[in-house]
Amino acid sequence: MDEKTLTTLPGTRDILPDEILRWHLIEDQARRIFALYGFEEIRTPLFEATELFARGIGGETDIVQKEMYTFEDQSGRSITLRPEATASVVRAYNEHHMGRGSGLTKLYYLGPMFRYEKKQKGRWRQFYQIGSEVLGSDHPAIEAEVIEMILALLEPLGIESRLQINSVGCGACRPRYVEVLREALVKDLAPFCEDCRRRAETNTLRVLDCKVESCQPYIDRLPKITDYLCEECSEHFSRFKGYLDEARIAYEVAPRLVRGLDYYVRTAFEIISGDLGAQNAIVGGGRYDGLSEILGGPPVHGFGFALGLDRLVMIMPDGVIRNSASKPDLFLAPLGEAALRRASALARTLRQEGVRCQLEFDGGSLRSQMRLANKLGARHVLIVGDTELTSDRYTIKSMEDSRQWDASLPELVQYFKSL
């Protein structure tokens, strides 16, 4: 039988050991920064009731209309692989009464999300986000602090980025703006692309997000939401900008920034990087004060963001990786069976002392083992042969400067500790 060789599905991929170091670096950095700012981790299920996302993200959004991985389980329940985590976090916050008694709840998460999107550079069907949500405050200062935290995360990773902010108004002022926008659009729809013409009626705000080149000059001329904000939203936006200024965070006001999820009110923002092409957003977020009620909970203020890990990994400069590579500290090259047993015991003790060891089991000449050590990027090689077995002293070679000397096990431990 001629069986087809199976491979990954479109929009998914294996993340191989060669690349994983980049992921670990970002994840470690994120956990460190989140701790500094007082965030705790939450892990929610990878699948939830479809209704959670349909209601939370909004029935007219592209995500809900076209991109969800939805299926029925054996009990006939409609299940969806999470396309994002904010709705899940708010659900969990209410389900576990996390807001009870305390003012602010600060949570972060890290993991895969699923969207059936057209494959494109920087766009996957299983992609990874690191995100955080602050529940329980409508203060604009918390928004600026969260953005400061994201920048503190990105900067040591060598990422050049630009912050774009906007206010998308609230239930009181946005409907009026949408009406003004719709009227302006229908007056002359001819120059717009087919998607825009359709959206003018069905999902008017999304026209602002159109990427088609020929639409751009016409979209730029449309009314701007910032001119239609109610007094409260307008004041909130000014205060938010004031807090950014105080923290010396540079930003651009982008009146066309509307985001692809319906739950946002007031502050919306994205962080973009020029190195990514069309899918240039590495971070997206904003305020979602009404989301809890949409999900059947009490009124809860919320503000958060999610960062696209796949995109960050793509644009992280190599230099950052090289400086923190987790290569083996020591490659042990045993020559023969008895030497292998001794090398194994040495590696055991050295690992207990925190030395990263790689041991070669299949023998081979010293030359071939040296080649392997080189390939692995080992910083040192320890040779265990007949002489070493009897003397209990081992030849160690530094791969960085080719220095070679011999040392007993306690001396080796001492040496690696001193590095």
Ligand code: HAM
């Ligand atoms: P989002 O803008 O849909 O927001 O996604 C946030 C980030 O996830 C994007 O800026 C991008 O970097 C990454 N991303 C999204 N889709 C893909 C994809 N198909 N492939 C690769 N990366 C992708 C949210 O998800 C909101 N939950 C953010 C939020 C949290 N708002 C408030 N709290």
